[in-house]
Amino acid sequence: MSKRITIKQIAQALHVSISTVSKALNDSYEISDETKKKIQEYAKLHKYKPNTLALSLQNKKTKTIGIIIPNILTYYFARVLRGIEKVATEKGYNIITCITNESYKKEVDTMQMLSNGTIDGFIACMSEETLKLQKFDHFHDILEEGTPIVLYDRTHQDINCDKVVTDTVKSAYKATRFLMKSGCKNIALVSVSEGLNVSEFSAKGYRKALKKYDFPINENLIIRQHDETNLKERIIKMLDTNKVDGIFTVDEISGAITIQALDAKNIKIPEEVSIIGFTNGMISRYSTPPLTSVNRFAHTTGETAAARLINKIEEKIDFEDIKTEIIKTKLVERESTKKLFIKF
Amino acid sequence: MSKRITIKQIAQALHVSISTVSKALNDSYEISDETKKKIQEYAKLHKYKPNTLALSLQNKKTKTIGIIIPNILTYYFARVLRGIEKVATEKGYNIITCITNESYKKEVDTMQMLSNGTIDGFIACMSEETLKLQKFDHFHDILEEGTPIVLYDRTHQDINCDKVVTDTVKSAYKATRFLMKSGCKNIALVSVSEGLNVSEFSAKGYRKALKKYDFPINENLIIRQHDETNLKERIIKMLDTNKVDGIFTVDEISGAITIQALDAKNIKIPEEVSIIGFTNGMISRYSTPPLTSVNRFAHTTGETAAARLINKIEEKIDFEDIKTEIIKTKLVERESTKKLFIKF
């Protein structure tokens, strides 16, 4: 267990001054090649690594960004994280990840804790609870300290910072229209994300599409709940008491359970009922049948957010220059809908 | 944009010395109540937060741990992360997460980069490439510097540090036995994790069980590959040319694709073929039918690793006191196997 070596120790060992060592290690032109070589070799030999903390203290920059994620088990968020991680690494930034588990308190605590010089900026998705409580003071405080924040996925207009969001209303509109164009007459909506932006905006897009094309809106065909409790039973009941030939499922869980419900009733997909999912993840891809889905580019969302934040941190963009980036979606046709060759 | 305030500024504003402020904020008995009150109020008013960096530099402890994850999109790893995050937070530690994307280079680079005072210890799962290359010098180096590491899931005996692993061989043995007990005579194995510990150990357990109960080992029933390319076709072919009534799928992807293959051949699950999966994640839970699976307690793995590491960091355990913790598994019966009431 040979402790880490410091610049000071090198200086002592080599009988030179601390600053000489510092300069030599930074390959300064001020130092003679001979001395440089001597010092660098000694450093390498003893596996010298500069202390990041000391450097950060000095430059007032830590080269690390804080990521706030409501739930890492959600595939979408995991993909966003990956996108962030990718560009962060490319630009030499570390990320420090915090999972709030959808808790307001945890979110406030961690963000407070990190905004003390530990990080240069945040990429955050607020928790469900925060959204419900509509308490945004912690964001305001941090922003006021001059620490940049980029919000992704879930946002609110009261927070004046950069945002990266999905074009949910429009996507839901298109998904619904896709079902209509493939011949569905009675289109249901299933969601277990009640309370979140996704659910709300999806429902909006769904309604908009029906209205636009003069389809009646049947409230019995709209199932929106907060979690998956009894969802299967509810879907089966809906199927029992209504004519349904198309279902738009707003999240992966809804999609999976809808398949299970149809399977229980021995209804053929897509021959009798078509399903279109939203947020294209593992479940959609590996379900039987694989789900036609609206792909949200989570990875792009992460990349965009990270790029934006880093530009802010490095002052390539003015702090006051606020922007909301909208990430487009794309339909991935798989086997839960009838083949249809229109452009989406 | 009101910049962050420092102890020095408080001192100047209140015409006291820096050390007085420091002590007052730390509620030292040395300072008079009056001064304390004055300083603390001023600090609160101006939202003073101590600079974590400076503190860390001082105590040589950062209260943050580095997490190395090969792939965050793998549900298992996401769950481990969550477990780690939970106990880290409880004990007042931050985590800094790095995703290696199964790259040796990325793993070495990030670990080198972080072991410069940024973190107090590592919880790491080595990348596939590292495992293949068998290059472990970066682990040795870091360990030698006195930085503790806890390895999880994928490990190697050449690395002398704490480990937290799953009891894979035994679990696979039991899974296979479960299929036998439920009446299966011709049990296949499907894996797309070739090259990883899981795949290897699972196969071992599978073989062991067959041998133990005098089932013949038919190499044609063993499909092990590195990724999912052509997997479905291969399974279908196996089904075409062999009698199979039970399948042990080593990972979630294998499980999902096996279901798709059986569906394509209109084979009923579990009436004609039973499936048992390993590593119980989203796909298994939400597939149609839901998969009977061997649950690996990822969350527990994360918690155990974090608890162990923090104990090491806080020197409640001696650095040299090395231990390998084995996390048990548990069978979750769902609908892809015939009901069977034995204890597993």
Next chain:
DNA sequence: GTGAAAGCGCTAACAA
């Protein structure tokens, strides 16, 4: 009860 000074590991302006 309060403050001056040293130091954590490093950089950078300035002196020699």
Next chain:
DNA sequence: TTGTTAGCGCTTTCAC
């Protein structure tokens, strides 16, 4: 070309 010094924000010993 090399060294001295101050300072990043904070804690802590030791004087006063």
